[in-house]
Structures are given as structure tokens and as C-alpha cells.
Amino acid sequence: MLRICSLSDLPEDEGVRFDTVTPPIALFLSAGEVFAIDDTCTHQDASLAEGWVEECRVECPLHASTFSLRTGEVDVPPAKLGVRTHRVDVVDGEVYVELSGETPNLPPGVTY
Numbered sequence: 801m802l803r804i805c806s807l808s809d810l811p812e813d814e815g816v817r818f819d820t821v822t823p824p825i826a827l828f829l830s831a832g833e834v835f836a837i838d839d840t841c842t843h844q845d846a847s848l849a850e851g852w853v854e855e856c857r858v859e860c861p862l863h864a865s866t867f868s869l870r871t872g873e874v875d876v877p878p879a880k881l882g883v884r885t886h887r888v889d890v891v892d893g894e895v896y897v898e899l900s901g902e903t904p905n906l907p908p909g910v911t912y
């Protein structure tokens with residue numbers, strides 16, 4: 801697992817983008833839990849860390865599809881594919897992430 805940040809670096813119900821891994825991931829502290837998903841929306845090149853968080857979902861800042869922070873699934877178009885989720889462990893106030901081995905659903909034209 802990779803140490804990504806300290807728990808105190810994560811504001812409640814706001815995303816934080818980390819590009820220390822490829823593709824970048826977004827971490828969220830919501831309802832007392834830490835979630836990690838791919839940061840890039842699957843529709844176009846938008847950072848989900850900049851989206852609106854509510855009830856463990858994040859709304860894409862560009863076209864308002866929402867993604868589950870728990871499962872990565874998307875609700876309504878224009879995004880059609882979900883994002884990957886990554887396993888998170890918090891140990892002694894430090895946040896560790898195990899990156900998914902699945903292929904990311906990057907939008908057309910976006911490569912890392």
C-alpha cells in the first residue's frame with residue numbers, strides 16, 4: 801500500500817486530488833470514512849476532486865453525472881462508465897491506498 805497523505809489533510813465532504821500516482825486519484829472524507837477513486841471523470845477530462853459531495857457520491861463538476869464513492873458506479877449520463885475505486889486503510893492518522901489492478905475508464909483522448 802502507498803502512503804498518500806495524513807487524515808488531517810482531508811476536509812470533510814471535499815475531494816483532494818493526488819497526482820503522485822498515475823492516473824491521479826481523488827480522496828474523500830465523507831461520513832467519517834475515507835474513499836479513494838480515480839480522479840478523472842469517465843466522460844471528459846474533469847477532476848472529480850472538484851465535484852460536489854453528498855451522501856457518499858460525488859457529482860462531476862462539468863456535466864453532473866454522479867459517482868458512488870463506495871463502488872465507483874455512475875448514475876446518469878452523459879458519463880456511462882464508472883470509475884475505479886481503491887482500497888483505503890487509515891493507520892495512526894495516515895492514509896494508505898492500494899491501487900486497483902483494473903484498467904481505468906479514462907475518457908476519450910486522455911492518457912497518462
Ligand code: FES
Nearest residue numbers: 841843844860863
Ligand atoms: S465530464 Fe464528467 S459528466 Fe461530463
